[in-house]
Amino acid sequence: MLTPAGERVLTAASELFYREGLNAVGVAAVAEAAGVTKKTLYACFGSKTELTVAYLRRRHDVWWAYLEERLAEADRPRALVVFDAYIDHPRLGSDRGCAFLNAAAELPAGHPGLDVIRRHKAAVRAKFAELLREDAPGADDPERLAEQLFLLVEGAVAHTGIDGDAHRVTLAREIAEILMRDPRTAGTR
Amino acid sequence: MLTPAGERVLTAASELFYREGLNAVGVAAVAEAAGVTKKTLYACFGSKTELTVAYLRRRHDVWWAYLEERLAEADRPRALVVFDAYIDHPRLGSDRGCAFLNAAAELPAGHPGLDVIRRHKAAVRAKFAELLREDAPGADDPERLAEQLFLLVEGAVAHTGIDGDAHRVTLAREIAEILMRDPRTAGTR
DNA sequence: CAATGTGTATACCGATCGGTATACCTCAGG
DNA sequence: CCTGAGGTATACCGATCGGTATACACATTG
Numbered sequence: 001m002l003t004p005a006g007e008r009v010l011t012a013a014s015e016l017f018y019r020e021g022l023n024a025v026g027v028a029a030v031a032e033a034a035g036v037t038k039k040t041l042y043a044c045f046g047s048k049t050e051l052t053v054a055y056l057r058r059r060h061d062v063w064w065a066y067l068e069e070r071l072a073e074a075d076r077p078r079a080l081v082v083f084d085a086y087i088d089h090p091r092l093g094s095d096r097g098c099a100f101l102n103a104a105a106e107l108p109a110g111h112p113g114l115d116v117i118r119r120h121k122a123a124v125r126a127k128f129a130e131l132l133r134e135d136a137p138g139a140d141d142p143e144r145l146a147e148q149l150f151l152l153v154e155g156a157v158a159h160t161g162i163d164g165d166a167h168r169v170t171l172a173r174e175i176a177e178i179l180m181r182d183p184r185t186a187g188t189r
Numbered sequence: 190m191l192t193p194a195g196e197r198v199l200t201a202a203s204e205l206f207y208r209e210g211l212n213a214v215g216v217a218a219v220a221e222a223a224g225v226t227k228k229t230l231y232a233c234f235g236s237k238t239e240l241t242v243a244y245l246r247r248r249h250d251v252w253w254a255y256l257e258e259r260l261a262e263a264d265r266p267r268a269l270v271v272f273d274a275y276i277d278h279p280r281l282g283s284d285r286g287c288a289f290l291n292a293a294a295e296l297p298a299g300h301p302g303l304d305v306i307r308r309h310k311a312a313v314r315a316k317f318a319e320l321l322r323e324d325a326p327g328a329d330d331p332e333r334l335a336e337q338l339f340l341l342v343e344g345a346v347a348h349t350g351i352d353g354d355a356h357r358v359t360l361a362r363e364i365a366e367i368l369m370r371d372p373r374t375a376g377t378r
Numbered sequence: 379c380a381a382t383g384t385g386t387a388t389a390c391c392g393a394t395c396g397g398t399a400t401a402c403c404t405c406a407g408g
Numbered sequence: 409c410c411t412g413a414g415g416t417a418t419a420c421c422g423a424t425c426g427g428t429a430t431a432c433a434c435a436t437t438g
Contacts, residue, residue: 003384021295023212026425037386038427048426102294104351105286106210117351148364151357155344162293162307168340175337179364192414215395226416227397237396379438386433394425403416408409 006044008034013055018099022052022106049112052103056116059099063092064123077135077180079128079149083173086157087166097161101154125150136180149176195233197223202244207288211241211295238301241292245305248288252281253312266324266369268317268338272362275346276355286350290343314339325369338365 002010012034016025027048031041045051067085074081086094096102100117107113129146132139139145156172191199201223205214216237220230234240256274263270275283285291289306296302318335321328328334345361 005385020297021212023210023295024297027427028424037388039387039429040385042427043384097294101290101347101351105291105294106212108209108213114351121348121351147360151341151344151348151360151364153344154348155340155342155361158290158347159310159340159343162290162303162310171336171340172344175340175364175368178368194415216397217394226418228399228417229415231397232414381438382436384433384435387431389429391428392425395423396421398421399419401417404414406411406413408411 003044005034005036005040009036009041009044009051010054010058013051014058017052017055018059018093018096018102022103027051052107052111052113053116056100056103056113056120059092060116060120060123063089066092067127071131077131079131079135079180080173080176082124082128082131082149083153083156083169083176086153087169087173094157094160094166095164097159098154098157101158102161121150121154124153145179148179152176152179192233194223194225194229198225198230198233198240199243199247202240203247206241206244207248207282207285207291211292216240241296241300241302242305245289245292245302245309248281249305249309249312252278255281256316260320266320268320268324268369269362269365271313271317271320271338272342272345272358272365275342276358276362283346283349283355284353286348287343287346290347291350310339310343313342334368337368341365341368 009030013025013030016030016033027038027041030051031038034041041051045054063085066089067082070081070085071078092099100120103113104117107117125146128149129143132142132146132149136142152172152175153169156166156169159168160166198219202214202219205219205222216227216230219240220227223230230240234243252274255278256271259270259274260267281288289309292302293306296306314335317338318332321331321335321338325331341361341364342358345355345358348357349355
């Protein structure tokens with residue numbers, strides 16, 4: 001469990017890390033933004049590496065909870081809801097693109113944050129497969145279609161950081177619609 | 190024109206910036222890798238910002254020349270060659286993903302390198318449109334299909350950095366093939 | 379009451395950051 | 409011959425990096 005001060009540190013870190021980048025933000029800046037001393041920051045997180053991991057985990061948890069919420073009230077087929085969740089999450093900024101792809105671009109090999117990122121991406125991909133299996137039990141190759149949808153959404157959010165808006169996610173959603181309608185997407189010919 | 194020493198600096202910077210990230214590599218490390226003093230580096234490039242811009246420009250030029258080379262000897266439709274160029278460029282590393290997306294994740298707002306990145310991406314997108322127009326003059330909406338193919342390749346190379354290999358580019362190529370074959374991809378219904 | 383945990387404030391550590399200064403070398407071209 | 413461009417080597421600058429040390433305040437809780 002995080003102390004109240006630790007919670008403020010994590011909130012400030014999430015904001016700064018996403019907006020400025022991991023390497024561009026020092027622990028002193030995080031502490032000051034949280035209204036906390038460096039000592040408190042290190043008492044709660046131990047190191048910048050662990051704070052980075054906590055930031056990525058929190059980001060995943062928040063987005064995932066929102067996704068599940070949207071999925072619960074959606075009608076079939078639900079796979080497209082994943083795109084919607086990327087487009088209009090109310091609290092997570094999107095103008096700087098995907099926080100996980102951005103972090104992956106900065107983290108050195110072996111950084112524990114990379115595992116969090118890979119697990120997040122694997123979870124999204126697995127969710128696509130789960131939704132496709134449940135909503136269209138007779139589909140040719142749901143695993144393969146899941147991989148395709150995953151690729152689409154990845155590409156869209158990747159470019160969101162350069163564009164400054166999420167219009168390509170909408171485009172990706174349209175392509176996804178086509179793929180889900182067309183039996184040939186399974187790659188059987 | 191660059192002096193021989195300047196050329197070595199740019200080569201070393203390209204390698205290091207791509208492998209380690211822009212913010213993780215200091216000018217001293219670049220100079221040492223190039224076998225050059227910092228003074229020479231600054232005589233040639235003036236600042237790390239300008240060196241970064243030169244790195245991005247060079248990266249675009251090298252890849253673009255390779256793309257044109259592949260396109261010249263390809264048969265129609267040539268749009269898929271863009272995917273191939275991403276998959277197997279012999280000299281540019283691909284295990285760290287797209288150098289431009291990675292750089293965009295690190296550069297602060299207002300950095301001149303961002304313009305180089307946007308121009309690079311716009312050039313790729315325009316090349317798709319050009320190829321589609323020339324190879325399939327009767328197509329419904331080549332601009333829209335170009336946008337879709339662009340999105341696919343962007344997504345694939347974005348994830349290449351996390352995967353460590355380019356297998357998703359191959360997947361994107363397969364989806365592109367489907368889209369190019371199907372008249373519905375123009376989004377007319 | 380005392381003790382523990384959570385916090386503040388401040389100063390410090392060695393290392394590295396981007397960038398500059400001084401002094402010397404070397405070699406091609408007028 | 410000699411000048412100037414393109415180098416090298418080294419030392420330095422103030423700022424910031426991640427991380428630690430010392431000392432004090434204020435609660436809750438046993």
